[in-house]
Amino acid sequence: MQCYKCGVExxxxxxxxxxxxxxxxxxxxxxxxxxxxxxxxxxxxxRDLTGAINDLRQSLKFNKLNTQARNLLGLIxxxxxxxxxxxxxxxxxxxxxxxxxLATDYIGMMQANQASxxxxxxxxxxxxxxxxxxxxxxxxxxxxxxxKVIKLNPKFYKGHLLLTLLYLHDQEYNKALxxxxxxxxxxxxxxxxxxxxxxxxxxxxxxxxxxxxKVQQTAPVDDYWLxxxxxxxxxxxxxxxxxxxxxxxxxxGLVVGLAIGWFLLGPIRVRMNKAGVEExxxxxxxxxxxxxxxxxxxxxxxxxxxxxxxxxxTLVAEYEQGAGTNEAVNNLMYAAIEYSKGEARDPMVIADxxxxxxxxxxxxxxxxAYVSLYNTVKGTVGNTVATNYYNTGMEAYRNAxxxxxxxxxxxxxxxxxxxxxxxxxxxxxxxxxxxxVKAKECFTQVIALFPxxxxxxxxxxxxxxxxxx
Amino acid sequence: xxDFEEELxxxxxxxxxxxxxxxxxxxxxxxxxxxxxxxxxxxxTRQ
Numbered sequence: 001m002q003c004y005k006c007g008v009e010x011x012x013x014x015x016x017x018x019x020x021x022x023x024x025x026x027x028x029x030x031x032x033x034x035x036x037x038x039x040x041x042x043x044x045x046x047r048d049l050t051g052a053i054n055d056l057r058q059s060l061k062f063n064k065l066n067t068q069a070r071n072l073l074g075l076i077x078x079x080x081x082x083x084x085x086x087x088x089x090x091x092x093x094x095x096x097x098x099x100x101x102l103a104t105d106y107i108g109m110m111q112a113n114q115a116s117x118x119x120x121x122x123x124x125x126x127x128x129x130x131x132x133x134x135x136x137x138x139x140x141x142x143x144x145x146x147x148k149v150i151k152l153n154p155k156f157y158k159g160h161l162l163l164t165l166l167y168l169h170d171q172e173y174n175k176a177l178x179x180x181x182x183x184x185x186x187x188x189x190x191x192x193x194x195x196x197x198x199x200x201x202x203x204x205x206x207x208x209x210x211x212x213x214k215v216q217q218t219a220p221v222d223d224y225w226l227x228x229x230x231x232x233x234x235x236x237x238x239x240x241x242x243x244x245x246x247x248x249x250x251x252x253g254l255v256v257g258l259a260i261g262w263f264l265l266g267p268i269r270v271r272m273n274k275a276g277v278e279e280x281x282x283x284x285x286x287x288x289x290x291x292x293x294x295x296x297x298x299x300x301x302x303x304x305x306x307x308x309x310x311x312x313x314t315l316v317a318e319y320e321q322g323a324g325t326n327e328a329v330n331n332l333m334y335a336a337i338e339y340s341k342g343e344a345r346d347p348m349v350i351a352d353x354x355x356x357x358x359x360x361x362x363x364x365x366x367x368x369a370y371v372s373l374y375n376t377v378k379g380t381v382g383n384t385v386a387t388n389y390y391n392t393g394m395e396a397y398r399n400a401x402x403x404x405x406x407x408x409x410x411x412x413x414x415x416x417x418x419x420x421x422x423x424x425x426x427x428x429x430x431x432x433x434x435x436x437v438k439a440k441e442c443f444t445q446v447i448a449l450f451p452x453x454x455x456x457x458x459x460x461x462x463x464x465x466x467x468x469x
Numbered sequence: 470x471x472d473f474e475e476e477l478x479x480x481x482x483x484x485x486x487x488x489x490x491x492x493x494x495x496x497x498x499x500x501x502x503x504x505x506x507x508x509x510x511x512x513x514t515r516q
Contacts, residue, residue: 004502004505005509025505026502029501029505061501062500062502063500063502064499064500064502065502082483082484084484084485084489085484087486087489088492092493092496117486121485124483124484124486127482128483128485131480158480158483161480162480165473165476168471168473192476192479195471199471
């Protein structure tokens with residue numbers, strides 16, 4: 001025993017030799033706690049568990065650190081099926097004394113067997129439900145439930161006791177006796193169980209000296225009709241049948257089974273086949289629909305592609321036209337560039353570029369700015385170029401090189417339409433070259449442009465001489 | 470004679486495993502030794 005104040009081991013004195021604390025009462029308390037523990041232990045050995053519980057609780061009231069008392073109390077609770085109470089005591093015991101404590105082993109065993117713990121917990125839950133049924137006056141349900149409790153945990157003391165009470169209420173003394181004897185076997189000191197036993201004994205006439213006599217008990221409803229009603233007619237026992245009849249019966253059963261199968265399953269099979277065919281048809285229809293949709297899509301694509309081709313062709317045409325336009329613009333630009341050289345410009349170069357421009361374009365399609373520039377450039381170099389072309393053409397005429405003469409005289413007229421000599425010479429070249437139609441055209445132009453002139457008269461003579469060629 | 474209702478009052482619900490933690494925490498663990506210790510605090514020690 002250690003001093004409660006300083007923890008030093010106490011002597012036989014009533015005071016602590018270390019700190020001087022008065023330990024007389026303290027020692028008495030510890031001794032009382034130990035005595036109560038011993039009493040509890042003795043009672044537990046003879047299965048007076050209720051008495052043991054009371055003593056051990058008292059022991060702990062005196063000294064909560066009495067580990068042995070607490071462990072034994074937990075053990076008794078466990079024996080009675082109150083597992084939670086048992087665990088509580090062991091946990092507290094371990095908390096106060098962590099080493100060399102049996103509670104550690106008890107807790108370990110509980111934790112190792114979780115399944116068993118779960119079953120015990122279910123029994124507790126059902127027991128609590130049973131109490132609820134009892135309070136709700138559903139005693140039949142309570143009886144059923146408490147039987148389940150006992151089945152889950154045969155050592156659940158309170159379950160047996162409650163069932164005893166329920167049987168007593170229904171005056172089922174024999175059953176009550178059975179249950180109360182189980183209770184008394186577990187715990188001999190339970191006053192409630194002993195009182196129930198006394199009640200049952202009186203009802204059943206149980207005496208140590210006298211033999212027990214059966215009580216004319218009022219049987220419950222289910223037992224009454226079994227005792228009072230007509231006996232149930234016994235079912236005829238099957239006679240010794242021969243092997244042949246057995247085989248016949250088996251064959252008959254097979255035939256009947258097949259017939260049932262045919263008539264019941266046959267239509268089902270037909271339906272299934274039909275369903276299979278229909279399913280296949282549905283698949284084919286779906287495929288056909290898909291193909292049709294694909295075809296339509298391709299047709300639309302084709303149409304759009306054709307339209308695109310047409311657009312592209314239009315663009316190409318426009319581009320080509322534009323190219324033609326671009327060429328005319330470029331030639332004019334080159335001519336303008338040459339023109340911009342001022343005194344250094346070469347009129348023939350300009351004339352060359354101007355000659356590449358289509359007059360139809362200038363007359364019909366060119367913009368106003370283009371025509372203006374064109375006329376300016378052409379007009380500036382026109383006289384010089386016209387003279388050059390005229391001289392070259394006449395030279396070629398004199399040399400009887402009519403094609404060259406025609407080309408140059410055409411250019412001369414192009415740049416200088418007022419040159420009657422060039423026009424007349426051109427007409428004569430056409431005659432000499434054998435192009436009478438062109439010759440007549442030119443002679444006609446001479447007459448029209450230069451009337452009442454000598455050349456006009458000569459032109460008229462030529463036209464007359466050529467006749468209707 | 471057994472009075473069912475009176476007897477029934479003596480039966481109390483059992484604690485389930487889930488309630489064990491609460492039961493431990495709410496347990497009153499004071500004992501006589503605690504009383505002695507409290508009393509001794511006010512008592513001078515004998516030298």
